[in-house]
Amino acid sequence: MSNGQDYSGGYYDGGDSRYLQQEDYQHQWPPHQQQEYPHGGQWNGEQYSYPHDGQRKGERYGDPHYQQQPQYGWRDEAHYGHHGYDPRQYEAYAPQVYQARPVGARGAKERRRKRNPFLAALVTLLLLSGAGFGGYYTLDEFGFFGPDDYTGSGNGQNAIIEVRQGDSGGEIAKTLTAAGVVKSEVAFLAASARNPDSKTIQAGWYKLQKEMSADAAVLALLDLKNRYVKTVVVTEGMSTFDIYKKLATELGRPIQDFQDAAKDPVALGVAETWFTRKDGRAITFRSAEGFLFPATYEFDPDTTPEQALKAMVAKFNQVTAEIRFTESVASKSAYSPYEALIAASIAQKEVRSAEDFSKLTQVLYFRAYSRRFSCNCLKADSTLNYFFKLNGSPAKPSKDITQAELEDESNPYNTYAHSKMPPTPIGNPGKTALNAAVNPADTSYRYWMVIDASGTAAFTSSQSTHCSNTKKAIQAGLPARPC
Template identity: 45%
Template sequence: MNELDLAWEDEQRPRHRRRAASGPARKRKKGRGGKTFLAFFISLLVVGGLAFGAYIGIDKVKDMFSAPDYNGGGTGEVTVEVIQGQLAADIGNTLVQKDVVKSAKAFVEAAKSDERSRKLQAGFYNLRKQMKASAALSLMLDPRSRAVNKVTLPEGLTWQDTFTKLSQVTKIPYADFENAAKDPKALGVGEVWYTRQDNKPRDPGIEGFLFPATYDLPPNVDATAILKIIVARFNQEIDKIGFIDTVQSALHISPYEALVASSIAQVEGLDKDQPGIVRVLYNRVYSNKFPCNCLQVDSTVNYFLRITNKGAKPSTELLNSEIHNKNNPYNTHDFPGMPRGPISNPGTSALTAATNPPKSDYYYFLAIDTQGNTAYAKTYPEFQNLWTQAQKNGVK
């Protein structure tokens, strides 16, 4: 600015006068007057041009030192997604693409000057177009701007429980989720999950693939889109822990059978006990040292009662007809091997347990106290002793 001001001053400062030309005074006066007018006119043009150039120059200098930005609170409505792990510049670029802010730099500067920006969360936001960057940031920091259906799916839910919870949060009919789940492959369940090493029939449903987590669901999506998000998260977690390669190469079983084992461990014990439980399951099914290679777990009986709307029961209350129901495809007391499918949707702990359970000679497990801690036994007499202890501890 100072340099431009100086330039304007130079143009207005009197120039060094030339010596008067010889000749009659009258002619000199006439000629001088004409030249003075012409010089004055040219000076006006030059000064005007410099002033216009200075005006344009000031704008460019401003752009060099301050980011382009809109004024005001904006108009209309637009939904913007902030993804986990994005930096302020990334968010700014997204906002520019949606025409919320004029430049990413303006948003970055607004974020730097507002400590609250560190609390900005991933999710969807209802914003307006052409907002001042600081106004956009303030609106994003207002919880009321979150365009989100947040839902938490705990470990161990069945597909029915999951659909009920999703329907309650999103207001999408339960039946829509049922219909969307009829084709798991279309939702992202890979071909590798459709083969069993034991050649037993496989459950065709979505059970086991609805990964338990907290989801920020986008606005205006249908049941199919939501289930695709959840299955994608399952696939992400499976890849992260190397589930498929590990169970195939180290355990020599199909990923689907390992998924079934993890789903049982999920409902049978605490996170810390799940690896030991999986080992018992594998010992019973694959070692050929346990009667009929049957799992003989009551959780599969209760699963069938749940999905047939009869309700689960404590083991001591299960009827003999329920335990040995030959029409129950999840009957593990009379049929060998893993049941036809998962009995819950396991979380990371149970999935990891199924990939690398500790080696042991245990063939029995049970909850030893009301806190859910698990105890193990190698023989049935040892198991009976543990059961007596568990009853004394209040276990039913």
């Protein structure tokens, strides 16, 4: 400030053309010095207003609301600052500087003459892009002739990136640049501005190539074929422990994490009302078995065990709602929706076709709830095998199941030793089997047997005919147990 000069009481720094001004002059300057100002200025007793004279219109010096901050000083072609003020007061109180700049028609004309229309259009595009995507970029970043960009659709090297839910265009641009997919953030923002479909880019993981042009990157993100997901196929009838094993392999998580996540099915979205029975058997524990709907699922790489299982339960809830499973079964007095779900899971294991599903659910209901079938035992080998696998043992063909195992009452899934439906479903049935449990066939069958390798099932109401069918199965090479 040593080179400052006095301009009619104002203060001008001749070194860098800056003018320092007091922040709150109306309270600090002597009242007699605030009465008159050159160039048409007016003082209303509270603040100084400068009327429009080609330079300013309605601007108020020292007003803290003017352009969001106080304005300190003003320069025209001949004068600097407000006249008649002690420069020491300016120096003591002014916290900011006001950059001197040329004004008037001549200066504006000179500036207009220097403008580059191509550059102006480029900067306008950049500003629009930055505003739309939550970013601000300078001309240095943008480049005089346009943003730095690659050409082509990539160099063949893959990059896995994530577009998070709620990401702005600027955030996506940063992710792509950091991964080496695009050369600059500005290039991606400019390409996004050129492509109106960029607004529909979905959250998720993507498998892209490195060194793509920004336009190619936008198109790649719009193509769902580039989504990077883990595909898990759950087939009809798969048990929970098989599903957990598959999920652990595909998602790279310990199987124990899935077992722990499934301990509370209600927390996964299973309604508590499912866990009721009408047959008198108590529900001693709640299992996720039966509620993990078989389908093809696509999970993001960072999907948690809980999220994966919730997606399967949500699919189950959707399908059962579509076929009105609980409403239809609730109208039947003999069994609850949960017991019908168990029947569907057994039918899914024992037979193959939709027609056979409905016949078998009718047989199961007849055996479990009719007084015309002795012991009300289902006598289904699939339930015994479920218990074997539940305890870490392999399933057995029917011919290899011993008599002791058929008589083992300690096995709660032994439907030879225990009546009614087993404690839980023994797998996860698909929509066809669920439909069959809601709409069993109108028959009086009591027995069933798969008689050939193609899965043909023979149903009958006669035990002697059933034994004949068993012989056919053995002759066809199936591992059936003699009648």
